[in-house]
Amino acid sequence: MSQTCTATNPPLPKDSKPVSKVSLRINLSGNSALLGINWVAVLLVTLNLVAVFCKYYTSHPNAWGIIPQFELDGEKNIPTYFSSFILILSSILLFTISLVKKHERNKYTKHWRLLAFVFLYMSVDESAGLHEMFIYPLRDHFQLAGIFYFSWVIVGAAVVLILGLYYLRFLLELNPKLRLRMISAGMVYVGGALGVELLGGYYYDANGGHNLTYSLITTVEETLEITGVLILIHSLYSYLKRHLLKFTLQLGDEPQPGILKGDSNLLKQNSDYAEANKDLMAV
Numbered sequence: 001m002s003q004t005c006t007a008t009n010p011p012l013p014k015d016s017k018p019v020s021k022v023s024l025r026i027n028l029s030g031n032s033a034l035l036g037i038n039w040v041a042v043l044l045v046t047l048n049l050v051a052v053f054c055k056y057y058t059s060h061p062n063a064w065g066i067i068p069q070f071e072l073d074g075e076k077n078i079p080t081y082f083s084s085f086i087l088i089l090s091s092i093l094l095f096t097i098s099l100v101k102k103h104e105r106n107k108y109t110k111h112w113r114l115l116a117f118v119f120l121y122m123s124v125d126e127s128a129g130l131h132e133m134f135i136y137p138l139r140d141h142f143q144l145a146g147i148f149y150f151s152w153v154i155v156g157a158a159v160v161l162i163l164g165l166y167y168l169r170f171l172l173e174l175n176p177k178l179r180l181r182m183i184s185a186g187m188v189y190v191g192g193a194l195g196v197e198l199l200g201g202y203y204y205d206a207n208g209g210h211n212l213t214y215s216l217i218t219t220v221e222e223t224l225e226i227t228g229v230l231i232l233i234h235s236l237y238s239y240l241k242r243h244l245l246k247f248t249l250q251l252g253d254e255p256q257p258g259i260l261k262g263d264s265n266l267l268k269q270n271s272d273y274a275e276a277n278k279d280l281m282a283v
Contacts, residue, residue, distance in 0.1 A: 192224025
């Protein structure tokens with residue numbers, strides 16, 4: 001990552017104190033950032049295992065509050081905020097692709113945008129635990145037990161089924177490489193969030209949750225969820241890297257020509273680039 005700063009002094013009204021505005025440009029390597037995120041995920045899973053074994057095999061199950069901060073199944077701790085972060089990063093990448101598709105007048109623009117909002121909601125849910133509000137009403141009303149002890153999985157499975165049917169044609173018309181990666185990411189994530197959650201519910205109902213076995217089950221669950229999201233992030237970033245000519249974020253009053261107002265040469269270059277890759281960008 002590199003950055004440059006330049007200071008400018010724009011004209012100000014009379015009787016105003018001069019204010020120096022700084023132009024800041026940061027060049028961030030996406031590959032390096034993603035590699036760093038991967039290593040953070042590995043570190044958190046490792047620390048979770050250390051925390052779990054310390055909890056059940058030492059005389060310091062809490063360690064002055066340190067251990068709960070690294071349990072993957074915990075709430076409002078470091079792994080929770082990390083999971084929320086990678087979900088919102090996925091949402092940003094999906095929304096960026098939707099802007100590209102809108103520029104191309106692609107018929108699946110709304111599908112990309114909807115996915116962005118879905119992942120935004122998932123990010124909020126990861127931090128707030130909104131899905132858990134379904135557990136007690138459904139369990140108490142229908143007397144659920146066993147694999148449906150965590151009864152929110154019924155609602156989750158219904159949502160996955162509806163989205164799967166809605167996105168079936170979208171997936172079939174995706175670039176084959178991206179389609180395979182997105183399906184793989186979805187299978188890994190759902191396998192953890194729903195599949196392992198069913199197993200965890202069965203075990204919790206029979207044996208309780210304050211033991212090493214249940215903690216290891218939740219470790220597998222959360223690790224699969226994180227892995228699925230990371231696969232998706234890498235897939236979306238690779239897609240954008242191949243098909244997006246330039247991405248600029250500007251904060252300020254005056255738009256730069258060619259970025260916000262639009263430069264004719266740049267727009268023509270974008271149009272030619274999109275036309276040359278038309279066969280590769282079906283969706």
